[in-house]
Amino acid sequence: MHSYRFDSPSLDGLRLHDEPMPVPQRGELLLRVHAVSLNYRDLALINGRILKPAMANGIPVSDASAEVVEVGEDVDDFRPGDRVVSLFHPRWFGGRKVAERAIGSYGYNRDGWLTAFKVVSREAVVRLPDGLSHEQGATLPCAAVTAWNSVNGQLPVGPGQTVLTLGTGGVSVFALQYAKAMGARVIATTSCADKAQRLRALGADEVINYRDTPDWGLMVRELTGGQGVDRVVEVGGPATLKQSLRAVAFHGEVVLVGFLGETGAPLDYFDLMGAGASLRSTNVGDRSLLEACVQATAQGQIAPVIDQVFGFAEARAAFEHLRSGTHFGKVVIRVAG
Numbered sequence: 001m002h003s004y005r006f007d008s009p010s011l012d013g014l015r016l017h018d019e020p021m022p023v024p025q026r027g028e029l030l031l032r033v034h035a036v037s038l039n040y041r042d043l044a045l046i047n048g049r050i051l052k053p054a055m056a057n058g059i060p061v062s063d064a065s066a067e068v069v070e071v072g073e074d075v076d077d078f079r080p081g082d083r084v085v086s087l088f089h090p091r092w093f094g095g096r097k098v099a100e101r102a103i104g105s106y107g108y109n110r111d112g113w114l115t116a117f118k119v120v121s122r123e124a125v126v127r128l129p130d131g132l133s134h135e136q137g138a139t140l141p142c143a144a145v146t147a148w149n150s151v152n153g154q155l156p157v158g159p160g161q162t163v164l165t166l167g168t169g170g171v172s173v174f175a176l177q178y179a180k181a182m183g184a185r186v187i188a189t190t191s192c193a194d195k196a197q198r199l200r201a202l203g204a205d206e207v208i209n210y211r212d213t214p215d216w217g218l219m220v221r222e223l224t225g226g227q228g229v230d231r232v233v234e235v236g237g238p239a240t241l242k243q244s245l246r247a248v249a250f251h252g253e254v255v256l257v258g259f260l261g262e263t264g265a266p267l268d269y270f271d272l273m274g275a276g277a278s279l280r281s282t283n284v285g286d287r288s289l290l291e292a293c294v295q296a297t298a299q300g301q302i303a304p305v306i307d308q309v310f311g312f313a314e315a316r317a318a319f320e321h322l323r324s325g326t327h328f329g330k331v332v333i334r335v336a337g
């Protein structure tokens, strides 16, 4: 069976390997991987930009949808043919998160999902509902759960509230979709006119081009009658945080999700204090959040936005497409079939 590994930490190092078929032990499942999706993290890890560089020679990618082909001893809750999606943190089932090293995540300190078959604990997957395809399921473990966590995790947004999303990557597009489904108004930013139209088609109430309007935080404030937004899903980090603090309402919340640029306007204490908002960091979510997110997506009939599906042999092209930043929503690789 075939797996991709990073033989060296760059896209040139992404190589296909022929490997022995894994065998499920007690309590484990042998899965045929049908589809995976890529996240910004998959590029940042090979650049050594997140925590420490990913494990040497590891199989990349954190998110997958798969089919059970064999169950280990004592597994009575899954059968061959069942469809499942992976947990981002395979050992975080609920409660407070402990250190990343202890809890682990795929493609970082344990082999990921860019492989034809994989064995995992039966606790490290949740069922994929019938209404969702494997390609759609593969978009959910990281980006969707993070977006769900941002708008619904601790303090759900709702009618009468405004959410700000930044850019049109995986997390932001899901955040827009969930926030609209929950009745909130959404202001979205993008750098591209075509993408602005697609954001509007998905329900964005207002769209700002952050290249044309570098002081977009003030425009967000104007669009909210001077009040600011109740929630910012902050994916830009140093590139956007100063503007996000201008855009957020006093008593609003800025959810610190990630970084898409490492330089930006410097912040000082008075930017933080003056904003009057809470800052909350996320780290995707636990198993219960994935379960809630999968159900909400299926029952709320939110169609995950898939920009492009690549074949298994085109894995490198999929990574390059993600790196180009031209995608809207999620980039998927079909592994089986």
Ligand SMILES: NC(=O)c1ccc[n+]([C@@H]2O[C@H](COP(=O)([O-])OP(=O)(O)OC[C@H]3O[C@@H](n4cnc5c(N)ncnc54)[C@H](OP(=O)(O)O)[C@@H]3O)[C@@H](O)[C@H]2O)c1
Residues within 6 Å of the ligand: 038, 039, 040, 041, 044, 142, 143, 146, 166, 167, 168, 169, 170, 171, 172, 189, 190, 191, 192, 195, 210, 235, 236, 239, 240, 256, 257, 258, 259, 260, 261, 282, 283, 284, 285, 322, 325, 326, 327, 328, 329
């Ligand atoms: N902490 C967590 O739990 C967690 C979970 C998931 C992701 N993350 C992090 O969240 C971030 C986003 O991840 P992702 O996978 O959704 O990324 P992604 O799909 O690669 O997002 C790419 C998009 O970001 C937008 N962008 C780039 N620079 C921007 C800027 N200066 N201002 C606004 N938008 C900008 C662009 O949109 P336009 O073309 O429309 O301009 C681009 O298409 C990453 O840092 C990732 O590591 C963190």
